[in-house]
Amino acid sequence: MTETPAPLRQVRPIALTGLIPAAPTTGAPICEMVDPRDLWVDPAYQRSVGEKGLKQVRRIVEGFDWAKFKPPICAFAEDGQGQSVLKVLDGQHTAIACASNPHIETIPVMIVEAPDTQSQAVAFIGQNKERLNVTPLQIHFAALAAQDPEAITVAQVCDRAGLRILRSTPKVYAPRDTVAIAAINGLTSRRGAMRARQILEVLAKAELAPVTAPHIKSAEYLLTDPEFRETLYPEALTECIQAQEMTIDDEAKLWAATHRVPVWKAMASIWFRKCRKKRRPA
Template sequence: MFESVDPSTLFVDDQYQRDIGERGIRQIRKMIEGWDWTKFRAPVCAFETGDDGNEVLKVIDGQHTCIAAASHPNVHRIPVQIVEAPDQQSQASAFIGQNVDRLGVTKLQLHQAALTAGDEHAQDVQNVCERAKVKILLTTPHRYEAGDTVAISAISALVKKHSVLKARQILEVLSNAGLAPIKDAHIKATELLMTDAEFCDQFEPEDLTKEIETAGMLAENEAKVFAATHKVQFWKALASVWFKKTRKKRRAAP
């Protein structure tokens, strides 16, 4: 069903919608300056009853178009597609359905939408990160703080592959080392060392944390050389460099 609406009356829910950012603002300005109805794509919206009992029309997909239309001096009404999604959870699910295969929608944005939609795996990922003192960022900041990460794909894979306890222990090694940010390669390298039988019984997690914190960027620089020399993936090289200098457990006397 389609309806003609005043774009200034539409509501965007920032709980799961993408952050506009500088790139988005430039896109909106470009749309306003070169408004072309032949290129118009109707936004997807859903009605929701607010706490005050009034019905609002919330944008599920097409927020840039809605903002551009509301900001354009000569655009007073636009057609929107109305779908059945009466609450925030169902709207977030609809957002995922609209955007899961779309270029420009990041894994971080889809994770936030899945979290709002009540997805069990997304909640596990969030809980693991919170307990490990790892902060998932939705956008790239000017300066990272210790424990910050945008490596949602690596963390999601970690939680799927292992128990939530093991995933938390792996992330704690990195957050306790004060990495800023925690990157995909850090997670994969630590996962290898903490779970592979060749390595995991030879050190304490606290000692791996100490080595990561002490070595800093020197370890990453050494790993880049190692990776190029031995033709292995960077994260495997990083695991090798960290493991080599991590304090080992004392072996029991025979």
């Protein structure tokens, strides 16, 4: 017996009780056909395409189908020489794939109003914030380019603590490097800029390469929890962390498995046991 197909559903507005609809502040996008080789990418808020991205580009080239095509979002802007160019705000991989495909001469793009780097970065965040394949690092640097106050605070906290936030994961880390932007965001939100800087400075001075999320969580725990904070010198904790750098990850994993606790808490326990303590008053 053949099933009756479900009827089509017309798009209908929903109830907006409690909502205040936003009025557009710019004109509607326009669609234009352009040569993808004439498009540009701004590194201020978009990272370069790495090996993972290149694999995605190759998949698009090999399986290109207009039915699967999503037009890149672009905006007109000036380059460093005052020339007008079309920047890609979203759809960099699609644009590169089309530029690489010899069967594609032009593609449709949606052009929005975003004339300067700040407004383009804001648009990039809006297009990508909810996507799973966009990293917290990309969002952070885009927010920084958009002059987002929270991103600026986080950047200042790291700079004053002596940490370098990298744009992507390198093959080899240098001391004081970090890509743990989500952990740093959380720390700054919970503890405020000054306390976050003090905690991160302990890790930076230990010359860790890199400073990871478990490091940050462990240091925060030891330096803020009432059970530990009154007995530890920050300088002594730095010395302990530096002395344990080569072995702490393996020790923490073993401790975590044995005691059934998170790795960061295991790391904190090991550091606390091996750290020089303040003398208690007689």
